[in-house]
Amino acid sequence: MARLGLAAAVLIGLAQGALGDLQTCGQAQYDPTQYVCWDNQFLCPITAGEPLSYCAGACYSKFMYTCSNNVLTLLPPATTPFTLTVDNPTLSIHGKPVTASGLHWLLDGQTSSYCPSEVGSECPPGNTTVIVASGGSAAMSVMVPGGQQVYLDPYWGVAYTQAHSATIPPGSTTTGFGAYEGGGFVNLNGNGWGWVACPPRASGGGGTAWTLVAKNATNAGILNDCPAINLKINALPSGTVGAWQYT
Ligand SMILES: *[C@@H]1O[C@H](CO)[C@@H](O)[C@H](O)[C@H]1NC(C)=O
Numbered sequence: 001m002a003r004l005g006l007a008a009a010v011l012i013g014l015a016q017g018a019l020g021d022l023q024t025c026g027q028a029q030y031d032p033t034q035y036v037c038w039d040n041q042f043l044c045p046i047t048a049g050e051p052l053s054y055c056a057g058a059c060y061s062k063f064m065y066t067c068s069n070n071v072l073t074l075l076p077p078a079t080t081p082f083t084l085t086v087d088n089p090t091l092s093i094h095g096k097p098v099t100a101s102g103l104h105w106l107l108d109g110q111t112s113s114y115c116p117s118e119v120g121s122e123c124p125p126g127n128t129t130v131i132v133a134s135g136g137s138a139a140m141s142v143m144v145p146g147g148q149q150v151y152l153d154p155y156w157g158v159a160y161t162q163a164h165s166a167t168i169p170p171g172s173t174t175t176g177f178g179a180y181e182g183g184g185f186v187n188l189n190g191n192g193w194g195w196v197a198c199p200p201r202a203s204g205g206g207g208t209a210w211t212l213v214a215k216n217a218t219n220a221g222i223l224n225d226c227p228a229i230n231l232k233i234n235a236l237p238s239g240t241v242g243a244w245q246y247t
């Protein structure tokens with residue numbers, strides 16, 4: 001999806017490279033904090049802390065693609081439930097989980113869930129945030145009848161419906177999610193700007209959790225303080241349910 005955009009980014013990077021501490025890649029010079037050189041010949045950008053891989057003329061993210069016999073191929077869809085972790089080795093929250101709380105996905109927070117007393121010991125532990133995806137949509141992996149659908153709220157944060165309610169605010173987006181086996185959970189809406197992690201506000205009462213936002217052409221300008229991340233899929237056995245319901 002982002003292949004043309006990435007090629008353009010390489011050209012811009014070369015033009016700006018004179019500012020940094022340069023290395024050479026074949027005939028070209030590049031800034032190693034922003035690019036990776038493959039086979040002393042091909043430059044790919046580093047995005048969200050991931051040095052993009054190279055496949056027969058294209059730079060690609062391992063969170064979405066694989067290169068087999070020199071052909072760039074989408075990873076297969078994730079067919080089992082999964083948890084998600086933040087991936088960007090340059091950040092302190094690298095490896096920390098996506099956590100459901102307050103009907104939103106946070107990063108490195110505490111999972112909030114509820115188990116009715118009449119269900120009691122039949123409830124899953126409810127302390128991890130488990131997700132299922134198929135056909136471009138996603139849901140929380142819960143027992144509560146009706147389930148809990150995942151959507152982008154009107155601010156492009158990731159939200160999920162309250163148990164026993166199908167209500168989704170106007171302006172939300174319920175499709176366009178890609179979940180790739182051995183890869184990541186990707187927002188395919190808005191031309192592949194990817195996810196960003198917004199740090200906790202010093203003044204806010206929201207604790208130490210970071211906020212997850214899907215970037216796009218419209219909101220990119222106000223998200224400058226929020227670094228890009230990937231969301232890595234950690235597959236769980238088929239049928240894994242995370243909670244009775246997430247709250
Ligand atoms: C969740 O709870 C279970 C059962 O109490 C426990 O074994 C597990 O370590 C907990 N996991 C996390 C991530 O807290």
Ligand SMILES: *[C@@H]1O[C@H](CO)[C@@H](O)[C@H](O)[C@H]1NC(C)=O
Nearest residue numbers: 154155156190216217218219
């Ligand atoms: C981008 O996200 C903002 C919310 O942050 C939303 O209002 C806007 O409609 C989105 N833009 C596009 C092009 O989808």
